[in-house]
Amino acid sequence: KSESKSKVPKEGVFPEIIRENYIGSQKLSGKKALISGGDSGIGQAVAVHFAREGADIAIIYKENDKDAKETKKLVEKEGPKCILLKGDISMKTFRTECLNKIRKEWKGLDILVNNAGVQFPKNKIENISDKQIQQTFNINIISMIALTRDCISLLKKGGRIICTTSVTAYRGSDHLIDYSSTKGAITTFIRSLAVNLAERKILVNGVAPGPIWTPLVKETFENLSTFGKDNPLKRAGQPSEVAPAYVFLASEDSSFITGEIIHVNGGDFVGG
Numbered sequence: 001k002s003e004s005k006s007k008v009p010k011e012g013v014f015p016e017i018i019r020e021n022y023i024g025s026q027k028l029s030g031k032k033a034l035i036s037g038g039d040s041g042i043g044q045a046v047a048v049h050f051a052r053e054g055a056d057i058a059i060i061y062k063e064n065d066k067d068a069k070e071t072k073k074l075v076e077k078e079g080p081k082c083i084l085l086k087g088d089i090s091m092k093t094f095r096t097e098c099l100n101k102i103r104k105e106w107k108g109l110d111i112l113v114n115n116a117g118v119q120f121p122k123n124k125i126e127n128i129s130d131k132q133i134q135q136t137f138n139i140n141i142i143s144m145i146a147l148t149r150d151c152i153s154l155l156k157k158g159g160r161i162i163c164t165t166s167v168t169a170y171r172g173s174d175h176l177i178d179y180s181s182t183k184g185a186i187t188t189f190i191r192s193l194a195v196n197l198a199e200r201k202i203l204v205n206g207v208a209p210g211p212i213w214t215p216l217v218k219e220t221f222e223n224l225s226t227f228g229k230d231n232p233l234k235r236a237g238q239p240s241e242v243a244p245a246y247v248f249l250a251s252e253d254s255s256f257i258t259g260e261i262i263h264v265n266g267g268d269f270v271g272g
């Protein structure tokens, strides 16, 4: 069968969140999942896939109420409930509010998806400001470690932590120097935390997407017509093509996998 048209990203066309023919088989039935950056792009696709697999969802998002409400609608159309948590993940007070709400509503947590991230437009090293470096590290890695630490007491035995890293963690990026450095740190965080939490039977893994058609890249890349064209599959991917990797890592199917990274990148980089 030839590649479906919906898989080929086009400028101005909203990314595909879930394939029409994605069959959920209740792999996450009754589970409770917290997803940072769950209102748009990859995080939104993960929220909707998890919901189709039966999990209740809480999403952390920074500011876009319209996207958050749309995600809630999409999740609840699948059956499960969706809690919206609006705020800045780098603020301790906000993280505490999130945890209090989850403790009250759910008592515990089965799955934490650390996915929120920022990326600033292409820059030569000499043009990167201190503010940009601090912001990129603060959101992408420092807040990820802090949120994870805060959630540990809520995570049940057998729980899952899944972090979004990036192909840039492996091959570097000449124009996203600060961003790719944070993703390298996330990759090391995943491996270290996996060992740290093994005794408590909490599995920690990551997904390293290559070029994926989301609002993040629309804001960052000047020339969207060439975005993703230099990988072997010669195209960018859709959020709907990344989310199933998260489902696998959240489900019983991955019960003997920890400290690993799944690469979803059209062959852009194979290894790790």
Ligand code: NAD
Pocket: 036, 037, 038, 039, 040, 041, 042, 043, 060, 061, 062, 063, 064, 087, 088, 089, 090, 115, 116, 117, 118, 119, 139, 164, 165, 166, 167, 208, 209, 210, 211, 212, 213, 214, 215, 216, 217
């Ligand atoms: P996106 O812009 O759609 O999503 C980013 C999310 O992060 C948003 O939902 C936003 O609400 C959240 N966020 C940002 N700052 C926040 C803050 N301070 N507090 C709370 N939430 C905050 O982009 P995306 O492409 O879906 O990105 C999701 C993840 O995937 C990021 O970690 C990104 O680095 C990673 N990634 C993306 C690509 C790609 O090509 N799109 C490739 C590799 C990795």
